[in-house]
Amino acid sequence: MIPIQKAYGYVTREKMGIPQVLVFQHPIPEAGIQIPKGTVKEGETPENAVLREMKEETGLHNLSLKGLIAKDLWKADDGSLHERFFYHLTTSNTIDEWSFNPTGGGEEHGPRLDSFGFQEYKMFS
Template sequence: MPAAIDKAVCYVVQDGHLLVFTHLRHPMHVTGVQVPAGTIKAGESPSRAALRELHEETGLEGSVVRSLGTADYEITTRHFFELEVPSRDISLRWIAGEPEPAHGGAPETWECWWLPLEQAHVLAAGLGRLFGTH
């Protein structure tokens, strides 16, 4: 059995909305609605990885409010964090992405936006596992 991969997951909440993104090159029924998250690099703390992933995936700088705990999902151990960013207009949407994805594929782009908290149940692939538990 392969070793678990550590990942950091970011919950950024503002004015009753959660920061999420949806892929532009792939249909939503394939990728779903996601929150910023990604693999923790060797020697990197989970909280530092959360801040890096937030910036890489949304272009926003933030700070860690608190750790929400960990949960196993398939072959990953996910470290969940509540983060905050400077106040933003939650009606705004913006394009972000990875010009050189770690998996080596084609550049990826997605649209970042603010999802009302009562709709957070739509998060893909267990990303909502610790949302609202603390």
């Protein structure tokens, strides 16, 4: 089975010296709070995919790719195998919260409006 490649973005910033990570509330309540992610297109590198997906999913364009955090193989409930790439990106975005309608199509159909915001996070040493 050939895995489906997925690119996940942990977008961080510092505000008044406090590290924050970008999350969004999916409009389907059961989906909960998530980080932006998407599928790597054929012929695309995971690095290019994460930059493209972050713009399409969040509307942010001032992102800097810091590097790969981790990758793994994960079997979804439907039996498909996903090769997941988790990246760290930073932004100088000063907006604390906004709503955005993701572009680029994808697995979900119909209009969708996601509510984005930065939340404080604790760094591990």
